[in-house]
Amino acid sequence: MSTVILLGPQGPRPNLPQTLAALDIPGPIATVTAGWEERESEDAELDSDAGGATVNLELFRRWVEVLRHDPDYHDAVRRRDAVLQEIQEIYNLRLDHAMQAAYAVAGRGGHPQVHDVELTDSIEAVRTLDTRHFSVTRDVYDEFYERWPPHSRGVVAAHREEVAELIGRCGSLAIAGGHVGVLQACLHMFNVAADLGDRPVVAWSAGAMAISERIVLFHDRSPQGLRHAELFDAGIGLCRGVLPLPDASRRLLLKDRDRMSVLARRFAPLTCVTLDEGCRAVVDPTDGLTLAGALVIAADGRTTRDVAA
Amino acid sequence: MSAATVRSTKLAINRLKEIKDLSAADVDAFLATHSVPIVEGTRCTFLYRGDADSVWLKHRVYGLPDEQRLRQVRGTDLWYVVIDLPEKSRMEYKLDVVHAGHGNFIDDPLNPLHSYNPIGSNSVCHAAGYESPEWAEPDVDSRPGVIETIVVPSRALKRDCLVNVYLPARFRRAASYPLLVVHDGTDYLNYASLGTVLDNLIHRSEMAEVVVAFLSPGDRLREYANSAAHGRFVTHELLPEMERTFPLVTQPAGRCLMGSSFGGVASLATAVRHPKIYGSLLLQSGSFAFTDIGMEHGGGPVFDPVVKFVNSFRDRPRKVADRVFMSCGIYEPLIYPNRSFVPLLQTTGMEVRYVESRDGHNWQSWRDRLREGLTWLFPGPHRMVYE
Numbered sequence: 001m002s003t004v005i006l007l008g009p010q011g012p013r014p015n016l017p018q019t020l021a022a023l024d025i026p027g028p029i030a031t032v033t034a035g036w037e038e039r040e041s042e043d044a045e046l047d048s049d050a051g052g053a054t055v056n057l058e059l060f061r062r063w064v065e066v067l068r069h070d071p072d073y074h075d076a077v078r079r080r081d082a083v084l085q086e087i088q089e090i091y092n093l094r095l096d097h098a099m100q101a102a103y104a105v106a107g108r109g110g111h112p113q114v115h116d117v118e119l120t121d122s123i124e125a126v127r128t129l130d131t132r133h134f135s136v137t138r139d140v141y142d143e144f145y146e147r148w149p150p151h152s153r154g155v156v157a158a159h160r161e162e163v164a165e166l167i168g169r170c171g172s173l174a175i176a177g178g179h180v181g182v183l184q185a186c187l188h189m190f191n192v193a194a195d196l197g198d199r200p201v202v203a204w205s206a207g208a209m210a211i212s213e214r215i216v217l218f219h220d221r222s223p224q225g226l227r228h229a230e231l232f233d234a235g236i237g238l239c240r241g242v243l244p245l246p247d248a249s250r251r252l253l254l255k256d257r258d259r260m261s262v263l264a265r266r267f268a269p270l271t272c273v274t275l276d277e278g279c280r281a282v283v284d285p286t287d288g289l290t291l292a293g294a295l296v297i298a299a300d301g302r303t304t305r306d307v308a309a
Numbered sequence: 310m311s312a313a314t315v316r317s318t319k320l321a322i323n324r325l326k327e328i329k330d331l332s333a334a335d336v337d338a339f340l341a342t343h344s345v346p347i348v349e350g351t352r353c354t355f356l357y358r359g360d361a362d363s364v365w366l367k368h369r370v371y372g373l374p375d376e377q378r379l380r381q382v383r384g385t386d387l388w389y390v391v392i393d394l395p396e397k398s399r400m401e402y403k404l405d406v407v408h409a410g411h412g413n414f415i416d417d418p419l420n421p422l423h424s425y426n427p428i429g430s431n432s433v434c435h436a437a438g439y440e441s442p443e444w445a446e447p448d449v450d451s452r453p454g455v456i457e458t459i460v461v462p463s464r465a466l467k468r469d470c471l472v473n474v475y476l477p478a479r480f481r482r483a484a485s486y487p488l489l490v491v492h493d494g495t496d497y498l499n500y501a502s503l504g505t506v507l508d509n510l511i512h513r514s515e516m517a518e519v520v521v522a523f524l525s526p527g528d529r530l531r532e533y534a535n536s537a538a539h540g541r542f543v544t545h546e547l548l549p550e551m552e553r554t555f556p557l558v559t560q561p562a563g564r565c566l567m568g569s570s571f572g573g574v575a576s577l578a579t580a581v582r583h584p585k586i587y588g589s590l591l592l593q594s595g596s597f598a599f600t601d602i603g604m605e606h607g608g609g610p611v612f613d614p615v616v617k618f619v620n621s622f623r624d625r626p627r628k629v630a631d632r633v634f635m636s637c638g639i640y641e642p643l644i645y646p647n648r649s650f651v652p653l654l655q656t657t658g659m660e661v662r663y664v665e666s667r668d669g670h671n672w673q674s675w676r677d678r679l680r681e682g683l684t685w686l687f688p689g690p691h692r693m694v695y696e
Contacts, residue, residue: 039479179690206695222515223680224684247695
């Protein structure tokens with residue numbers, strides 16, 4: 001297993017350079033900027049932050065190339081994604097009702113014992129819905145991979161080989177943010193996790209989300225008002241036990257204890273970790289989770305530096 | 310400072326008036342230390358300094374008198390009037406300075422805030438709690454879209470129509486874009502910063518990438534008042550031309566008509582005349598005047614065809630799009646027709662989202678509601694994007 005370092009957004013004061021310097025791993029750094037989509041190749045700043053020794057794996061370009069050169073596979077992906085989108089929409093519809101109930105119970109006073117039992121039950125209903133959604137989504141993928149195993153597509157296999165060769169020449173991997181769905185699809189299609197060995201991984205924002213066990217989308221300050229956090233899919237699982245929440249101060253109502261408590265309890269045993277600009281969280285296979293600026297959202301809705309909260 | 314706190318303390322103008330033997334220097338000092346209008350909780354003090362026989366505050370806030378007289382502070386050339394403006398209000402106004410029986414409408418010389426419109430400018434008062442939206446200001450990080458001008462020859466309108474077409478910054482021929490058709494497009498660009506708003510909302514992933522056709526009317530009050538010719542132009546001439554020239558989604562879900570005031574009428578009327586063509590409508594302060602009996606609507610002859618159309622639609626409401634976003638200012642007389650339109654549209658099975666603001670019938674009011682409307686009708690991938 002790799003040591004994984006999760007960072008917040010790399011805005012005007014990026015902490016990527018210090019992080020990479022502190023790692024002090026010999027060899028070039030493989031980079032993934034697929035989340036930037038068609039801007040994938042605009043990585044000069046990243047290259048400079050990384051000391052000018054990066055090798056961009058160009059996963060987005062490869063992904064587009066696969067879809068262009070394999071129209072049958074492309075059609076199948078399109079059909080699968082349409083089904084997944086419908087499933088996500090229906091899940092969101094049901095989630096809305098379940099979450100409204102959980103918040104209503106969380107915000108209600110009364111006898112503490114009764115309240116705790118009812119709130120736990122309401123959150124359990126949401127967790128059941130999440131679990132079922134995850135399972136239905138996975139079924140769709142399983143069926144797809146059975147019918148369309150990626151490794152059996154010539155063009156995918158060729159790219160996988162190239163990506164593995166590039167990673168083999170590098171000492172570490174850096175994964176940038178961007179569109180988390182695209183990023184996850186690219187990381188998965190080119191089997192990046194399988195080629196890593198014990199190379200350390202630095203990932204920020206959507207990159208951090210895509211390598212976790214579960215990808216949860218969230219935005220409490222969307223233009224249309226509050227949105228419920230929604231389970232999107234599995235990440236590639238390089239980072240265990242943590243639910244990364246990038247740019248949390250801007251995107252989440254962190255001071256709303258009821259809301260944060262529901263979030264933390266809903267996704268337990270994963271630890272909800274806020275990743276604001278300048279923050280860092282390290283997930284080490286031996287030492288577990290350590291925080292530098294990042295915070296944990298505790299079960300009672302507080303944000304804390306105590307990883308055991 | 311809360312409204313309650315301010316209520317319990319004296320207004321700045323009253324503290325000034327308490328100074329004995331007020332001098333010009335006192336007034337100078339007062340003006341140097343206050344932004345005008347002076348906003349203290351919900352109390353807004355409007356000021357004018359200079360010689361005049363009388364000074365009047367003129368505005369179109371529906372519900373308040375159209376004009377309010379400023380009083381002269383004894384022994385000075387300073388005039389003032391205090392009015393109540395609820396929190397988050399925004400008010401456009403002018404001053405009427407009267408000399409020898411002749412009034413002179415001017416923007417408030419003490420107030421640096423102005424708004425602009427096709428016929429000139431107004432001064433603007435931001436009440437407590439109003440915030441000018443930052444997403445309507447140019448953002449150096451936002452990649453600007455490109456605006457191209459095309460000419461669409463129109464047999465329906467018997468003229469060549471110039472259409473400004475907005476292409477998002479990352480426009481690609483290989484993609485397919487929804488189309489937004491904007492009535493009074495040039496005014497939306499000039500006075501409601503729609504180009505900047507599109508750049509920012511798209512850049513921030515709050516809104517999907519769209520292609521936008523900005524229309525400019527010829528004889529506006531005729532073309533936008535339920536004109537069959539205008540509907541034919543948009544549907545049978547503009548739309549095919551746009552679909553030939555640009556990579557567009559060719560389903561109703563990908564087409565939206567938008568407009569304010571008479572432009573709102575033109576949008577709805579075009580959708581009514583051509584049902585199942587447009588998937589969504591964005592209607593701001595639509596001039597949906599109607600009568601329950603007779604035709605005494607009080608809007609003058611230009612409103613006759615509008616009232617006829619709205620009355621007919623109210624008699625036989627029908628679904629003409631899937632989703633409708635409506636907004637209206639509560640300080641404009643059109644608030645009542647707009648409010649009553651919402652349940653009517655909902656009865657047809659259309660999904661309607663309606664928002665109100667404490668503002669009037671003006672371009673900045675429409676600008677301020679663009680984010681809510683555009684991000685609802687064209688949701689962007691922002692929930693998926695974490696930079």
